Amino acid sequence: MKKAIIIFAWVSIIGSIGDGLIAIYCILLSVFQSSVEFNITVDQLLKDHIYFLYWAKQVAYLVMPHSFVNWLFGLPALVYFPIRVVTSVLIGWWVLRIAKKI
Numbered sequence: 001m002k003k004a005i006i007i008f009a010w011v012s013i014i015g016s017i018g019d020g021l022i023a024i025y026c027i028l029l030s031v032f033q034s035s036v037e038f039n040i041t042v043d044q045l046l047k048d049h050i051y052f053l054y055w056a057k058q059v060a061y062l063v064m065p066h067s068f069v070n071w072l073f074g075l076p077a078l079v080y081f082p083i084r085v086v087t088s089v090l091i092g093w094w095v096l097r098i099a100k101k102i
C-alpha cells in the first residue's frame with residue numbers, strides 16, 4: 001500500500017512538470033504568434049497546437065459528466081494549467097507526507 005501511495009505522489013508531482021511546460025508553451029504561443037490570444041481555451045490549445053494530447057478530452061468524457069468536461073475544456077489555458085501545477089504539487093507533497101507516516 002505504501003509503495004502505491006508513493007508512486008501516486010510522484011506521478012502527481014512529475015505530472016505538474018508537464019502541466020508547467022504546457023503553460024509555458026501557451027505563453028510563448030501567445031507572445032510570438034499573433035493568431036493566438038492569451039485567453040485561448042484548453043480545448044483550442046490542445047486541438048490546434050498540442051493535438052497529440054487531445055485524446056485526454058475523450059477520456060474525460062468517459063469519467064466525468066459531459067457538461068463538466070465542456071466547462072473544464074472551455075477555461076482559459078493560462079488559468080487552468082497553472083492551477084493544475086499548484087494542486088498537483090500540493091497533492092503529491094501531501095500524499096508523500098501520508099506515506100511517510102505509514
